[in-house]
Amino acid sequence: MAWLPLFLSRSGYRPVAAVAGAAKRSVAITRQRTPSRWISTSASPRRRRQTGWFSHYYTRHSQPSPVSNGSIMGSYCHVRTMFVQTQDTPNPNCLKFLPGVTVLESGTLDFPSPISARGSPLARQLFRIEGVKGVFLGRDFVTITKLDDEETDWATIKPHVYATLMDFFSSGLPVVTEELPSNDTEVQEDDDETVGMIKELLDTRIRPTVQEDGGDIQYMGFEDGIVKLKMQGSCTGCPSSTLTLKSGIENMLQFYIPDVKEVIQVTNVCATIPYLSLATQLFHSY
Structure with missing residues (x-):
């Protein structure tokens, strides 16, 4: 019997050839059981088609994140976070x-x-x-x-x-790179008592409810008993926006503030700001 090098394991001495053979079988089993979603984007076209819609979408329509190094494994792990x-x-x-x-x-x-x-x-x-x-x-x-x-x-x-x-x-990029505009419902020094009450009601009672539906309401002004509001987000073009404006907001403001006669929706904001209106006209003239 030829002499064989021995490998010390927990179960005793085993021939090195036997250990190498077991390692090869383990690698073969691992390759067979590797989930298709962990296959790199550099795999063959046949293997890439097996990775599912997420792999196909992410490699064609998105840039790989810095932690992924262009691999589906890195992208998938990141998505789970x-x-x-x-x-x-x-x-x-x-x-x-x-x-x-x-x-x-x-x-x-x-x-x-x-x-x-x-x-x-x-x-x-x-x-x-x-x-x-x-x-x-x-x-x-x-x-x-x-x-x-x-x-x-x-x-x-x-x-x-x-x-x-x-x-x-x-x-890690910032969501905004410019200074945010001031809060339109923040009470200013030159606001009278009625305007202050309107802004307070909008900020504390009305806007939180509207924001839950993915929208918001911007205060545009108060003149001759008419409150001007601009609908934003999901409120823009919403079929129920008119009902919300009249039955909800107008009734609440009139209940707490008798000076409020009507609430209207402002759609063309540029018309209320002279330099924006002029810029819009010049833009459309070219």
Whole structure:
């Protein structure tokens, strides 16, 4: 019998050849049982097709995060650290996304168009998704407004929004790069008692309820007994916005403040700000 080197194990002395053979069998079993979702993006086309829709989507429509090094394993592990929830709104064209992290420290921001999103890297990335019409940011949520047409549906948009939110909040980029506008319901020194009461009611009784539905209301002014408000987020174009404005907000303000005669919705904000109105006219003239 030929002499064989021995390998000391817990069960005693074993030949080295036997240990090597067991290791090869272990590697073979591991390769057979490797889940397809952990296969790298550099795998063969046949193997990539077995990795499922998430792998296919993430490699084609998203940039790999810094921790993933371009692999599906890194991307998948990172995704598991963030759970994005969705919530329906009264507006069928708006959907509320809750990423589970703080989006804004305070207040809300409305971006009705890509041009208005120049001060928010997050909004700019969301506008790159085909079918996104508007972006609204709240304290802990993001409301997306899609185009109102038959070709654009949520089943197509939602995966893109999920990937964008996960990539952005893992990148460490700031949500906004410009100074936030002052709170429109903050009582100013030159506000009279009636205006102060209107702002207080809007801020404490009305806005929290509206924000739960993924929207907000911006105070635009009070003149001759008429309160001017601008609907934002999911409230923009919502079928029930008129009912909310008249039956809810108007009745509450009139109950507590007798000087309020009517509440109207302001749709063309540029018309109330001279330099914005002029800029809009010049923009459309080219």
